[in-house]
Amino acid sequence: MSMTNKSSIQSCAEFGSSVLLDINDGDRMTFARLHSTSTLKIGNTKCTLEALVGQPFGAVFEMQSERNSSKLVRMPNVSDVNGRNEKRQQIETDQDSEDVKDRDNRALVDDNKAQTLSSDDIDRMKRDGASGKEIIDALVANSASFETKTAFSQEKYMKKKQKKYAPRVLLRRPSARSICEAYFVKDPRKIGFCRMDTLALMMSLANVGPNSDILVLESLGGLITAAVTERLGGHGSICSTYYTTKRPPIDMVRLLNLDDATALSVLRAPLEKLVAARQSALRSKDQNGVGVAEREALAQALSTLEEPKNSTIGQNATDAVVNDSPSMAVEALSTETPVTESMDVDKETTNIISPAQNTTDGVVEDSQIKDMEAPSTEMSVKQNMDLDQKTSHSLPAEDREEDACELGDKEANPTAVGEGKASKGPRPGNEATSADIFKWANQGFSSLLVAAPELDAWTVVKQLIPLLSSSSPFVIYSPYQQPLAECMFQLQKNNMAIALQLTEPWCREYQVLPLRSHPHMQMSATGGFTLSGIRITNCV
Amino acid sequence: MIWPLLEDTIRKGDKLIQDGDLLIVYESHKQMKAVTVSKGGEFQNRYGLFAHNDWIGKPFGSKVTGKKGGFVHLLAPSPQLWTLVLTHRTQILYIMDISFVLAYLEVRPGCVVMESGTGSGSLTTALARAAAPTGHIYSFDFHEQRAEAARKDFERIGLSNFITVTVRDTQGEGFPEEFANEVDAVFLDLPQPWLVIPSVAKSLRADSPVCSFSPCMEQVQRTCEALTTTEFRDLRTFEVLVRTYETHEEYFGTDIGLDIVNNEIEDATLHTPGSSPPHKRLCPTEMKTTSAEEKTTSNKSEVSGKDNWMKKGPKKGRGRGEQPQGSKCSIVARPEAEAKGHTGYLTFARRAV
Numbered sequence: 001m002s003m004t005n006k007s008s009i010q011s012c013a014e015f016g017s018s019v020l021l022d023i024n025d026g027d028r029m030t031f032a033r034l035h036s037t038s039t040l041k042i043g044n045t046k047c048t049l050e051a052l053v054g055q056p057f058g059a060v061f062e063m064q065s066e067r068n069s070s071k072l073v074r075m076p077n078v079s080d081v082n083g084r085n086e087k088r089q090q091i092e093t094d095q096d097s098e099d100v101k102d103r104d105n106r107a108l109v110d111d112n113k114a115q116t117l118s119s120d121d122i123d124r125m126k127r128d129g130a131s132g133k134e135i136i137d138a139l140v141a142n143s144a145s146f147e148t149k150t151a152f153s154q155e156k157y158m159k160k161k162q163k164k165y166a167p168r169v170l171l172r173r174p175s176a177r178s179i180c181e182a183y184f185v186k187d188p189r190k191i192g193f194c195r196m197d198t199l200a201l202m203m204s205l206a207n208v209g210p211n212s213d214i215l216v217l218e219s220l221g222g223l224i225t226a227a228v229t230e231r232l233g234g235h236g237s238i239c240s241t242y243y244t245t246k247r248p249p250i251d252m253v254r255l256l257n258l259d260d261a262t263a264l265s266v267l268r269a270p271l272e273k274l275v276a277a278r279q280s281a282l283r284s285k286d287q288n289g290v291g292v293a294e295r296e297a298l299a300q301a302l303s304t305l306e307e308p309k310n311s312t313i314g315q316n317a318t319d320a321v322v323n324d325s326p327s328m329a330v331e332a333l334s335t336e337t338p339v340t341e342s343m344d345v346d347k348e349t350t351n352i353i354s355p356a357q358n359t360t361d362g363v364v365e366d367s368q369i370k371d372m373e374a375p376s377t378e379m380s381v382k383q384n385m386d387l388d389q390k391t392s393h394s395l396p397a398e399d400r401e402e403d404a405c406e407l408g409d410k411e412a413n414p415t416a417v418g419e420g421k422a423s424k425g426p427r428p429g430n431e432a433t434s435a436d437i438f439k440w441a442n443q444g445f446s447s448l449l450v451a452a453p454e455l456d457a458w459t460v461v462k463q464l465i466p467l468l469s470s471s472s473p474f475v476i477y478s479p480y481q482q483p484l485a486e487c488m489f490q491l492q493k494n495n496m497a498i499a500l501q502l503t504e505p506w507c508r509e510y511q512v513l514p515l516r517s518h519p520h521m522q523m524s525a526t527g528g529f530t531l532s533g534i535r536i537t538n539c540v
Numbered sequence: 541m542i543w544p545l546l547e548d549t550i551r552k553g554d555k556l557i558q559d560g561d562l563l564i565v566y567e568s569h570k571q572m573k574a575v576t577v578s579k580g581g582e583f584q585n586r587y588g589l590f591a592h593n594d595w596i597g598k599p600f601g602s603k604v605t606g607k608k609g610g611f612v613h614l615l616a617p618s619p620q621l622w623t624l625v626l627t628h629r630t631q632i633l634y635i636m637d638i639s640f641v642l643a644y645l646e647v648r649p650g651c652v653v654m655e656s657g658t659g660s661g662s663l664t665t666a667l668a669r670a671a672a673p674t675g676h677i678y679s680f681d682f683h684e685q686r687a688e689a690a691r692k693d694f695e696r697i698g699l700s701n702f703i704t705v706t707v708r709d710t711q712g713e714g715f716p717e718e719f720a721n722e723v724d725a726v727f728l729d730l731p732q733p734w735l736v737i738p739s740v741a742k743s744l745r746a747d748s749p750v751c752s753f754s755p756c757m758e759q760v761q762r763t764c765e766a767l768t769t770t771e772f773r774d775l776r777t778f779e780v781l782v783r784t785y786e787t788h789e790e791y792f793g794t795d796i797g798l799d800i801v802n803n804e805i806e807d808a809t810l811h812t813p814g815s816s817p818p819h820k821r822l823c824p825t826e827m828k829t830t831s832a833e834e835k836t837t838s839n840k841s842e843v844s845g846k847d848n849w850m851k852k853g854p855k856k857g858r859g860r861g862e863q864p865q866g867s868k869c870s871i872v873a874r875p876e877a878e879a880k881g882h883t884g885y886l887t888f889a890r891r892a893v
Contacts, residue, residue, distance in 0.1 A: 058747030058773075058890060058891075060893075177644060197640055197643075200640050201640075204619070471555070488873075503782050504785070505782050506782065510779065512887070513764075
């Protein structure tokens with residue numbers, strides 16, 4: 001058995017790579033792009049990300065401070081970020097000695113006097129250039145209660161101090177799963193409260209895989225498109241459609257490090273064009289198959305659409321953008337005051353992108369998309385963010401290509417203000433050509449995924465299902481159950497689809513430790529709902 | 541043939557059923573069957589007799605009528621449909637676990653994946669679909685006949701080019717040496733997965749994931765111990781389940797036999813197009829809420845109408861679409877009564893760099 005198929009998955013972070021930084025064992029997740037001047041800030045300490053370039057994904061770094069400068073230092077091959085391994089063995093040995101085993105907290109007096117080292121002392125140590133480990137050792141030595149603690153709570157104490165004085169950074173390769181997980185923890189509204197297991201289920205229900213043509217309508221900032229793109233790996237095409245006159249962003253796709261072929265497989269097309277082309281193709285098929293005349297008729301139909309006609313829905317969307325009021329995506333998803341407070345952005349970090357803070361933000365004129373040098377989606381997102389903060393100003397051109405997606409606390413700001421030297425491949429999300437639209441119109445799509453919680457599911461689905469080829473699956477995501485229930489009822493009544501299923505995934509994580517295994521005390525109560533089914537022939 | 545899979549099956553509109561095709565005969569979501577179409581063949585179910593010849597040339601997704609007048613739908617096979625129709629030789633993994641495993645193992649085209657055991661091939665099919673056309677699945681099972689039956693299944697669904705099934709006792713012997721550092725993901729469904737962990741560590745590339753599926757916490761415990769003492773990090777254990785809902789129209793009685801109408805309490809009104817617009821994009825929802833309100837108002841007048849209040853509450857067994865007086869209609873969703881309570885724990889880890 002020889003391994004002929006070397007997978008093309010990137011194993012090292014390169015200059016220009018998009019990376020996911022896992023700080024202190026999942027306490028904070030931050031996306032960044034590696035450039036010569038990208039920086040990461042943890043607490044009050046800032047250091048460059050240069051040390052990550054050329055390092056393998058999965059490598060662990062410790063932030064080490066020396067006087068005025070800090071740097072990320074690669075940790076030796078450890079099997080666990082926090083050296084849990086050695087500690088566990090230590091604990092097990094300790095447990096054998098009766099001494100540690102019998103300890104408990106009956107003598108604990110919680111008067112905050114156990115630690116004799118003051119914060120001034122620690123600051124002095126830092127100024128004198130003490131390493132994180134030295135500070136932790138000093139804290140332990142000066143703690144009156146440490147020795148009386150059980151082995152478990154000693155471990156907990158050490159872990160806490162380590163996170164503070166010698167934070168660890170795990171370099172991760174971004175994937176649709178990790179993007180979803182990171183957003184779900186920090187800013188679930190941006191991904192419509194879609195949990196990782198729900199996203200995974202959607203990929204199966206819609207039979208997403210290579211050699212397919214997949215239609216996606218989403219307002220989750222590109223999460224669905226990213227997941228589909230990853231699964232297709234450049235084999236097939238993805239059409240990320242939109243119904244607004246301006247394209248909602250799908251920036252999360254760019255968090256994946258896509259090769260050129262894969263990036264080019266992600267296309268965008270206005271829904272109106274897809275529907276018109278499909279109707280025209282189906283009409284000509286009813287006659288004698290697709291002949292030259294029909295092709296011309298279709299080309300004609302497409303060209304009349306080149307000038308975007310404002311349909312009712314499109315017109316409304318334009319208004320939405322113009323009056324820059326908080327979009328419905330946000331209002332519909334939250335009872336809190338939307339948008340302004342959702343943008344927890346430090347003004348200095350102008351390069352941060354926030355995929356789809358709502359559906360109308362970060363939109364780009366069609367004409368700009370064709371020109372790769374024109375202001376890109378990120379640019380618009382930034383401008384919109386600025387709008388939200390009432391400090392509108394345009395950004396220097398150099399910043400356009402950079403992106404870093406902050407999910408961490410306010411104090412952790414990875415900045416990536418590079419010179420854009422990294423070689424840039426094609427961007428995902430080119431506008432589909434007439435040939436693409438013609439192909440989709442004739443073949444039909446092989447899957448449909450809808451994740452637009454701001455739209456009425458049934459209204460969308462009855463228009464989109466005919467774009468599928470017969471026997472193709474579809475899945476609709478919503479954080480709400482009711483619109484999907486109504487949509488399912490309609491689909492049943494209208495005999496448009498079979499194998500209809502309204503599903504709610506459930507996911508629980510466990511702590512597994514010797515003699516201490518149990519479900520996590522906190523869990524996500526909902527990850528959204530999916531409605532799935534299969535198109536049948538008589539649906540159009 | 542799991543579809544769409546091969547590049548040469550370039551689609552020209554709806555795919556048409558041909559002699560020799562594998563398809564899924566769909567009666568209901570609980571009643572499906574895999575059938576290979578053959579000229580002159582027949583299919584019999586409680587709806588009657590169906591001639592394969594009537595199917596050939598029709599597009600997948602067609603509704604076909606049997607000799608007794610009953611009908612079925614003919615669907616193109618997909619891994620998720622296959623999971624529902626395959627022959628069970630062992631316990632199998634279902635869609636939720638499969639989806640989670642694929643996502644967490646980050647299986648994508650080009651991946652080399654190892655799996656033990658093969659079992660009934662439910663997960664194997666999904667893995668192959670995800671890793672094709674450039675990747676490969678190496679599946680190991682210690683049961684000779686089971687392995688052979690799985691090979692036949694993979695042949696039948698057109699995935700044999702992407703799956704190699706080998707008879708091997710991985711718990712005793714580990715995975716073959718030649719896989720060292722070559723594998724992108726490993727899946728274990730074994731009674732004693734901890735025995736294989738050292739061999740998994742050798743096979744996986746740096747930073748690549750492994751998943752172990754075990755029904756019992758004791759197994760998980762030992763697996764995690766083995767993972768932490770080998771070169772693994774990022775240990776996480778999950779349990780995933782699904783709840784499915786059925787939906788229908790339900791009439792809720794509004795007439796409780798009182799002629800005194802409480803006019804003090806007004807129904808809270810939903811946003812209407814005229815009132816301060818939340819947003820113009822709300823168009824579809826607005827339309828919905830409008831009609832809902834119309835319904836409410838019409839119901840209100842109905843209820844307060846003098847001659848209605850004496851009428852009986854919602855009647856059962858009325859004609860279709862006929863709303864009983866003194867009621868309002870809603871579409872409701874209710875969880876299906878029976879659900880899986882547990883399948884297994886999924887433990888993931890990544891090989892340390």
